[in-house]
Amino acid sequence: HRSVRGVLNLGVAGTFDVLRAPLGSAVLASAEVWPEYGLAGDDGVDPQGIAFPQAEGPAGPVWDRIDLAPEVLLEQWHLAMPVGARSGVALTVAGVSGTPARAQAMCRRHSPLMENMEGFSLALACLRHNLPFAEVRTMSNIVGSRAAEDWALEGALDALGALARELFLTD
Structure with a gap:
């Protein structure tokens, strides 16, 4: 849609x-x-092994x-910075890292702070359309663990609900 001026992605992550x-x-x-590309x-x-970048x-x-x-x-969007929010690399995966070994391998290779399943595709679409993109997530689980606790x-x-309300309350 031509009136879109940017994308703010809110969600949960590991x-x-x-x-x-x-x-x-x-x-x-x-x-x-995107560690699987x-x-x-x-x-x-x-x-770079297949010699086809995804975009310029x-x-x-x-x-x-x-x-x-x-x-x-x-x-720029006059949104409040979430109180106590950290900044870190997000890793987008097709399948959730379900073992400690997989989580450790991803950490060694990419130094991520969180894992999600759609952030890279949204960021890439925005890049291709020259739209600003920001992503804020709340942590829902420990990557690599399937334990209920x-x-x-x-x-x-x-x-996330509290964060969304906070974002839009600026001075």
Whole structure:
């Protein structure tokens, strides 16, 4: 739609680091990474291995990472910065990291703070249409764990509702 001036993506995500991003806390995506794009080999995925970037960005070809500036966009849109929110890399995956080994491998390779399932595609669509994009998520689970005590989806959704109200209350 031609009247769209930007996209603010709100949602829940898993945390890779409960000390920096505890369950229920808010994280602004400083970058979106798609770790599954490229040529898969024994040492992981090489995003440039197939030689087809996904887009051209202001800094050149976009392979598997889109850097974001959430603080700048929130200020431009006159939205309040969520109190206590951290900033960190978001990892978009097709399948949730269901084991500690998978979570550790993703941490070693990409240094993410959170894991989601759609952020990169939204960021890429905005990049392709030259639209500003920001993403804020509340932490609902610990990445790599399927244990019930490491999940707090209801609390994360409650925190997301509070965060959404807070974003739109500026001075």
